[in-house]
Amino acid sequence: MDFSVVIGGEAGQGAFSVELEATEMLAALGYHFFATKNYMSRVRGGHNFHMIRIADHPVHALSGYPWDMIMALDGETERRHRPNLREGGIYLSREMTREIESEARSAFGSVVASNSVLVGFLLSVIGADSDRVANASGEERRELLKRGRSFAERWNFAGHFAIPPRAGTGCRLDGNQALALGAILGGCQFMAGYPMTPATSIMHHFSMAARSAPVHFEQAEDEISAVNMALGASYAGVRAMVATSGGGFALMQEGVSLAGMTETPIVIVLAQRPGPATGLPTRTEQADLNFVVHAGHGEFARIVFAPGSINEAIRLARDSFDLADRFQIPVFLLTDQYFADSVQVVEEALALEPRFREPPAADAAYRRYRLTEDGISPLAFPGLSDSLVRVDSDEHDEEGKITEDLELRTRMVDKRFGRRDLLRNAAVPPTLFGNGEADTLVLCWGSNRLILQEAVERLGGEGIRLAGLHFGQVYPLTAEMIAPHGLKSRRLVSVENNAGGQFAALLKRELGIEVSESVLKYNGECFTVGELCRSLRRIVTGGDR
Amino acid sequence: MTTARSDIAWCPGCGNFAIRDALEKAIRELPVPRKDIVLTSGIGQAAKMPHYIDVNFFNGLHGRSLPLAVGIKLARPDLTVIAYSGDGCHYGEGGNHFIQTIRRRLDITILVSDNQVYALTKGQTSPTTDPGTVNSLDPEGNRNLPLNPVLLALSMGAPFVARGYAGEKSHLKDLIREAILFRGTSVVDILQPCVSFNRTNTYEWYGDRVYRLRKPRTGLFQAMKTAAVWGDRIPIGVLYRNEEAECRTGKTLYGERITDEDIRNQLGLPCVMMR
Numbered sequence: 001m002d003f004s005v006v007i008g009g010e011a012g013q014g015a016f017s018v019e020l021e022a023t024e025m026l027a028a029l030g031y032h033f034f035a036t037k038n039y040m041s042r043v044r045g046g047h048n049f050h051m052i053r054i055a056d057h058p059v060h061a062l063s064g065y066p067w068d069m070i071m072a073l074d075g076e077t078e079r080r081h082r083p084n085l086r087e088g089g090i091y092l093s094r095e096m097t098r099e100i101e102s103e104a105r106s107a108f109g110s111v112v113a114s115n116s117v118l119v120g121f122l123l124s125v126i127g128a129d130s131d132r133v134a135n136a137s138g139e140e141r142r143e144l145l146k147r148g149r150s151f152a153e154r155w156n157f158a159g160h161f162a163i164p165p166r167a168g169t170g171c172r173l174d175g176n177q178a179l180a181l182g183a184i185l186g187g188c189q190f191m192a193g194y195p196m197t198p199a200t201s202i203m204h205h206f207s208m209a210a211r212s213a214p215v216h217f218e219q220a221e222d223e224i225s226a227v228n229m230a231l232g233a234s235y236a237g238v239r240a241m242v243a244t245s246g247g248g249f250a251l252m253q254e255g256v257s258l259a260g261m262t263e264t265p266i267v268i269v270l271a272q273r274p275g276p277a278t279g280l281p282t283r284t285e286q287a288d289l290n291f292v293v294h295a296g297h298g299e300f301a302r303i304v305f306a307p308g309s310i311n312e313a314i315r316l317a318r319d320s321f322d323l324a325d326r327f328q329i330p331v332f333l334l335t336d337q338y339f340a341d342s343v344q345v346v347e348e349a350l351a352l353e354p355r356f357r358e359p360p361a362a363d364a365a366y367r368r369y370r371l372t373e374d375g376i377s378p379l380a381f382p383g384l385s386d387s388l389v390r391v392d393s394d395e396h397d398e399e400g401k402i403t404e405d406l407e408l409r410t411r412m413v414d415k416r417f418g419r420r421d422l423l424r425n426a427a428v429p430p431t432l433f434g435n436g437e438a439d440t441l442v443l444c445w446g447s448n449r450l451i452l453q454e455a456v457e458r459l460g461g462e463g464i465r466l467a468g469l470h471f472g473q474v475y476p477l478t479a480e481m482i483a484p485h486g487l488k489s490r491r492l493v494s495v496e497n498n499a500g501g502q503f504a505a506l507l508k509r510e511l512g513i514e515v516s517e518s519v520l521k522y523n524g525e526c527f528t529v530g531e532l533c534r535s536l537r538r539i540v541t542g543g544d545r
Numbered sequence: 546m547t548t549a550r551s552d553i554a555w556c557p558g559c560g561n562f563a564i565r566d567a568l569e570k571a572i573r574e575l576p577v578p579r580k581d582i583v584l585t586s587g588i589g590q591a592a593k594m595p596h597y598i599d600v601n602f603f604n605g606l607h608g609r610s611l612p613l614a615v616g617i618k619l620a621r622p623d624l625t626v627i628a629y630s631g632d633g634c635h636y637g638e639g640g641n642h643f644i645q646t647i648r649r650r651l652d653i654t655i656l657v658s659d660n661q662v663y664a665l666t667k668g669q670t671s672p673t674t675d676p677g678t679v680n681s682l683d684p685e686g687n688r689n690l691p692l693n694p695v696l697l698a699l700s701m702g703a704p705f706v707a708r709g710y711a712g713e714k715s716h717l718k719d720l721i722r723e724a725i726l727f728r729g730t731s732v733v734d735i736l737q738p739c740v741s742f743n744r745t746n747t748y749e750w751y752g753d754r755v756y757r758l759r760k761p762r763t764g765l766f767q768a769m770k771t772a773a774v775w776g777d778r779i780p781i782g783v784l785y786r787n788e789e790a791e792c793r794t795g796k797t798l799y800g801e802r803i804t805d806e807d808i809r810n811q812l813g814l815p816c817v818m819m820r
Contacts, residue, residue, distance in 0.1 A: 020815065020817075023816065024816075171812055172816070173816075174816045177811075177814065177816065180811070181808070181811050181812065184803055184807065184808065184811055185803075185808065187803060189798045189801070189803070190620050190798065192612075192616065201816075204817055205814060208811075209810065209811050212806075212807065213803055213804070213807035213811075214796065214797065214798050214802070214803060214807075215798070215803070216619055216620075216795060216796065218619055220612065220645075221641055221642065221644075221645035224609065224612070225611075225615075225642055225645070226612075227612075228605065228606070228609040228612030228613050228616065229612045229613070229615050229616035229619070231603075231605070231613065231616065232603065232612065232613035232615065232616025232617040232620065233616040233617065233619060234616075234620075235603050235617060236616070236617040236620040236621040236624065236799070237620065237621060238621070238798045238799055240616070240620070254606055255606075255609075258605060258606050258609075262603070343816055352805070352808050352812075353805075354803040354804065354805070354807070354808055356802050356803070359800060381621075381799075382580070382581075382583050382617075382621070382624060383581045383583075383601070383621065383623060386580050387580075388579070388580065388599065388600065388601050388602075389601045390595070390601060390602050390604075391604070392603075392604040393588070393604060393605050394604065401596055402554075402593065402596055
């Protein structure tokens, strides 16, 4: 049982509201679902579409199967999506949605009410129990949802694609919510940012937390200021983060270098969108891997994570703050628009224990950059003891004072750069799925994990033996991380949302691993399971079956 | 003071020596222990100041002393935060931060060694350089109008704005102390002769022109009028002091625990329409 619907309309027309409300209801009613969106960089007009997949089993990607239902809020939906409607699928034409709108207007006094009526229609199509729908909805929406059901009944679509709710009442999160939640769990109390798609809602969720929790969000005048504010807060003793996209991160780079030089812990979220420059502001891409790995002048250590699921995002975001502290380095969370804007039910139990960093102790002999055996000097914060905390962007001595002692310079570089060895031991291993014994291993990173996982499973059902390996940590890459998976003796295929095969190139540079084929997509859209299956089938069997 | 004069990276005769003495004395007179004071700075000759004063410091990047100060003050409202840099750093590279930081209404003191020249890079035009000044990158003379820092600070709503002069050390010390003690964003532009690269605005030149204001101007417009005075006569002292201006205080973050309820609230938030 696998049902996919697309809701298309102009920006500002309500398709987004339909998706939000539908996913809220689906989560409350216990359905397995996945939702994502494809939208333009405009507030009104154009053509946006929102896709929801509902099933009787866990789903975490677009199936790529023809649409089971299309809801047209504009004329463009017919042209764009109707050719891809399955036989026997439901097409809710613009005339029909107009009828819904006009009835919503006359019965409930507002055209906005038609969004909820459409959700009621959708719930009726999948056979949602009317009493449960009524119980799960608020008072103000109950009648609207009921009206949607009566439309479905009137047009004979009620229960047309009946799907049993089997998820239990799970929690629904999108990627950016997961990152904000993970950050707060990690004890992050300060975030500075400048709005930029697709990172803005991380800031929103953090600032919403600030209404009652001991956290603060400050909107900066630009990304340069944002990263410096976060470094200031971190220096002062409060765990801090920033979030942006490629263009904003370009401005933050000097701050990355400053974090490296001053050994100030910071967590940086880079939600990728297609570049160069302004690119496609509201679409997806994975083309900033090279950028993040190399960002900032000079040499210093860093970690780059690229979570592939909601749970992984929460966990890695949370752990990033511990790691940034422990190694006194910048830690990156590299995501993308697809990940940020995809809504999923969280099925595994979450560890929801907030972390708290015990205040460090410092004595009068404290030196911020004391040379130690492992290169890590104890952190301390100003004002908490009589010791002074002095940090400098110039090369500095153990006390943090400017130095041009070139022998000391070498030792300080070794101190900052040498902790790469410590990072190796802390690396997060990649996740293996599919047929572990298969000759062909498909590599992916970041948001492609669950798309690939389903593709590998689907192909396995066809008798095509494949294994998948997802890297949630993309830098550093270590021999230990890949040791159990025999990469050198298998045929390797990489799946990436970029034109250059950046991860495959990184793997070669870091570990000497040769990837023989790549499946690359860089038109601004995510992969669907069906599309990935076609590409992988062609690679494995040498033809499209 | 632990720093020997010989370790200081300024030229003999530099106005910054007097400013350092004034700042050091002002800090000594504060009812705040040194451990609770943080000096942020950017890059430039003036931005080396924190190395010569015994307090906490974050000597950051060129132009960025103010975002650092904002982050520190928001994270730790208990700390006394002073952002120290030169005219190039505060008004040039960090010009937008200067404007936007004043708007934030935090209790931060902004001190500026204003020598009207980029000294560390050996004498190029700064935002406050006089028109017509000839230097290595302006061989035909500076074509730009100078920025008036005190007028700009007043127009942005800074509740405490003063101009000091390195040649009047004791007066400067009082200004700095008053600025730090003032609750709100305070700006002190400090006229600083540069003995190596500014042949015009010398000690003699200033000596003939500066005069002390006896008390702050009454009202913003009067203060702006005085702030605009520059040339044969240059007023120094507190131009404006508005006790009524609101000062924003960050909430206590350090040591506060995020609770399970905070997490539950977070989980209950709806997805949003936001790009």
